[in-house]
Amino acid sequence: MKTVFMKHRGPRGTHGLVYGLFVSALLTASVASVARAETFFTLRELLGSHFHDSTQVGYERVHPAADVRAAIQRRTGSAPKDEYVVYVARSGEHVDGYALFDQERGQHELIDIATFFDAQGQVTDVEVMTYREAYGEAIRSTRFRQQFVGRDASSGFAAGRDVDIISGATLSSGAMARAVARAALLVDVARHQPDTLAHR
Amino acid sequence: MLLRPPARILPLSAVALLLGGLVPTSTVLAQDHGPTLDLPPEASTAEASSAETPPSTETPNAATGPSTPSATSVGGYGELHFNAFMPDGGDTTTEIDLHRVVFFFGHEFGHGFRFYSELEVEHAFIEHGEGGEVKLEQAYIQWDMLDRALSLRAGMVLVPFGLTNRVHEPPSFHGVERPSVDSLIIPTTWSEGGIGLVGEPVEGLRYEAYLMGGLNAEHFTQGKGIRGGRQSVSHAVTDGPALAARVSLEPTLGVELGLSGYFGLTGPNTDAVSASVPVSAVALDGRATRAGLEARAELAYIHVGDTEALRADPMGTGPVSDVGSDIFGGYLELGYDVLHTMETGHALVPFVRAEWYDTTLSEDDPTFNGPSVFELTMGADYRPIPQIAFKVDVQLERPSDGNDENVVDLGIGWMF
Numbered sequence: 001m002k003t004v005f006m007k008h009r010g011p012r013g014t015h016g017l018v019y020g021l022f023v024s025a026l027l028t029a030s031v032a033s034v035a036r037a038e039t040f041f042t043l044r045e046l047l048g049s050h051f052h053d054s055t056q057v058g059y060e061r062v063h064p065a066a067d068v069r070a071a072i073q074r075r076t077g078s079a080p081k082d083e084y085v086v087y088v089a090r091s092g093e094h095v096d097g098y099a100l101f102d103q104e105r106g107q108h109e110l111i112d113i114a115t116f117f118d119a120q121g122q123v124t125d126v127e128v129m130t131y132r133e134a135y136g137e138a139i140r141s142t143r144f145r146q147q148f149v150g151r152d153a154s155s156g157f158a159a160g161r162d163v164d165i166i167s168g169a170t171l172s173s174g175a176m177a178r179a180v181a182r183a184a185l186l187v188d189v190a191r192h193q194p195d196t197l198a199h200r
Numbered sequence: 201m202l203l204r205p206p207a208r209i210l211p212l213s214a215v216a217l218l219l220g221g222l223v224p225t226s227t228v229l230a231q232d233h234g235p236t237l238d239l240p241p242e243a244s245t246a247e248a249s250s251a252e253t254p255p256s257t258e259t260p261n262a263a264t265g266p267s268t269p270s271a272t273s274v275g276g277y278g279e280l281h282f283n284a285f286m287p288d289g290g291d292t293t294t295e296i297d298l299h300r301v302v303f304f305f306g307h308e309f310g311h312g313f314r315f316y317s318e319l320e321v322e323h324a325f326i327e328h329g330e331g332g333e334v335k336l337e338q339a340y341i342q343w344d345m346l347d348r349a350l351s352l353r354a355g356m357v358l359v360p361f362g363l364t365n366r367v368h369e370p371p372s373f374h375g376v377e378r379p380s381v382d383s384l385i386i387p388t389t390w391s392e393g394g395i396g397l398v399g400e401p402v403e404g405l406r407y408e409a410y411l412m413g414g415l416n417a418e419h420f421t422q423g424k425g426i427r428g429g430r431q432s433v434s435h436a437v438t439d440g441p442a443l444a445a446r447v448s449l450e451p452t453l454g455v456e457l458g459l460s461g462y463f464g465l466t467g468p469n470t471d472a473v474s475a476s477v478p479v480s481a482v483a484l485d486g487r488a489t490r491a492g493l494e495a496r497a498e499l500a501y502i503h504v505g506d507t508e509a510l511r512a513d514p515m516g517t518g519p520v521s522d523v524g525s526d527i528f529g530g531y532l533e534l535g536y537d538v539l540h541t542m543e544t545g546h547a548l549v550p551f552v553r554a555e556w557y558d559t560t561l562s563e564d565d566p567t568f569n570g571p572s573v574f575e576l577t578m579g580a581d582y583r584p585i586p587q588i589a590f591k592v593d594v595q596l597e598r599p600s601d602g603n604d605e606n607v608v609d610l611g612i613g614w615m616f
Contacts, residue, residue, distance in 0.1 A: 040347075043239070043243055044237060044239070047234075047235070047237055047239075048234035048235065048237065049234070051234070051235050052233070052234045052235070053235075054235040055235055055236065056235050056236045056238065057235045057236070057237050057238065058238040059238065059239065059240055061240075077545065077585065085240055085242075085243075089235060107275065107587075107615065107616070108273050108274075108275035108304060108306065108616070109273055109306075132273070132308055134306060134314065134316040134342070137348055137400075138348070138400060138403075138406075138450075140348065141400075141403045141404070142403060143403055143404075143453065144453060147453075158543075158545065160489060160492075160537075160540070160547075161492075161540055161541070164452075164453035164454045164490065165453065165454050165489060166450065166453055166454070167450050167453075167454060167455065167456035167487060167489070168367060168456065170372070170489075170586060171586060171587070174586060
């Protein structure tokens with residue numbers, strides 16, 4: 001006759017021990033660790049770090065003209081805002097570089113992205129300031145961001161064609177590519193069309 | 201100058217010591233001799249709501265750049281299918297089915313804590329016990345303890361086994377229906393209650409490992425393997441626990457290789473059998489998206505122990521389960537985006553997928569031996585934007601024993 005165990009509902013015996021050890025180890029690690037915030041950089045930190053050798057970082061308000069708005073919409077799939085702030089680093093009268101802080105939607109959430117440029121409008125760095133998605137955070141990896149370095153307003157930014165995407169982070173990869181493309185166009189405006197700038 | 205992520209880790213913990221040099225150290229951001237910052241007035245407001253505080257519901261300000269969105273977010277995905285089944289020698293039947301709509305709810309608590317969930321409605325409705333089903337696919341708390349290197353995840357989690365069980369939004373895979381291997385061999389969607397660790401300690405190397413509830417051996421079947429044994433965290437008996445883990449490597453951007461392992465005791469989770477019925481499983485997977493090429497491959501092998509005990513029939517009432525001892529399947533899929541070189545931003549991807557699977561591999565006893573199946577799926581996906589896919593395909597199913605069947609599928613999938 002087949003023997004049927006009478007069940008206990010819940011961990012017991014050696015299985016309970018395994019649970020206990022595993023959970024204890026996790027809790028020990030948790031208590032000992034330092035929780036991080038979801039914001040990795042602040043605007044102030046990034047400007048201070050990237051333009052450490054400059055004497056001053058100011059800003060200009062940029063209102064993209066119709067042709068730039070059209071270019072941004074074509075590249076990013078969405079209409080730009082009416083006004084952007086472009087940060088300008090200077091040493092005396094010499095412009096050292098530019099920065100733009102913006103947001104782009106990944107799968108569900110907005111991603112805060114900072115893009116830095118040299119005086120010629122070429123990308124020198126891209127940083128994720130805040131990431132809120134449950135997945136896709138791998139776009140913070142150095143090798144992914146490195147792809148944008150050296151690109152400018154005339155470069156291609158199509159994810160999957162001009163920019164290699166990260167496995168499992170297709171939408172977030174595309175979001176960063178769109179953000180950098182938009183930033184490159186806006187900085188190009190700031191560099192070449194000073195009449196479009198509305199000085200503060 | 202590219203900053204090394206993450207920037208604000210303070211590796212003071214025992215975990216950091218254990219991980220040693222694997223965890224990127226903090227980047228110096230000191231501004232002691234930096235430039236004078238002349239920021240717009242809106243920037244101070246934006247900064248005040250960042251960092252260690254939970255996100256607020258502040259209205260985005262176009263002028264300041266980043267602003268802080270709501271802490272609670274909603275998303276989802278879904279797929280509508282039309283199928284025409286054409287069995288060899290039989291009548292063609294057709295159906296249209298809102299196969300699934302899944303709603304995502306997430307919440308950012310701040311301080312590294314987040315909640316994530318997915319609630320699924322299958323086949324549009326449930327009424328008087330008929331129709332589809334409503335069920336949770338995921339519902340867990342994640343605590344990011346060491347940036348991307350180490351997070352604690354606890355709750356109802358996806359079993360980290362194979363490709364599609366982890367990532368199954370419709371625009372992310374080719375074809376109207378998921379691969380049969382990801383249904384009959386790997387019981388997608390497979391969720392269990394558990395606790396574990398996830399992370400990416402070095403760029404491109406990712407892991408997930410959980411202690412979780414096990415399967416119930418009583419509901420294993422010959423045709424669908426271990427699929428019926430999922431307990432889905434509904435008063436799930438956990439006398440037989442399980443361990444599941446996956447390690448993946450992305451050696452170059454867009455190319456990922458994964459190795460998954462699973463071991464659990466399934467007999468203790470049912471009164472119907474006295475044996476432990478251990479289930480051991482391993483899966484290899486890979487995917488690549490480069491230069492317009494979209495390729496995926498998956499191999500999975502599952503061994504069910506103590507099948508003699510499941511097949512015993514001393515009372516003459518039939519075996520507890522006729523599941524096979526060895527379950528195996530795999531597929532290779534290749535596609536190419538013919539619009540890849542164009543400026544359209546759209547994707548049109550003809551693809552072909554070859555699958556082979558056998559839920560009763562190497563069974564000598566014909567009573568417990570079922571046919572193996574070869575499936576060839578040919579079709580195309582059109583993605584006007586990455587979040588939406590229109591799909592069409594033809595599936596040729598060729599079992600080693602029994603009737604062939606051809607299926608024509610049309611579908612639309614979305615995610616947001």
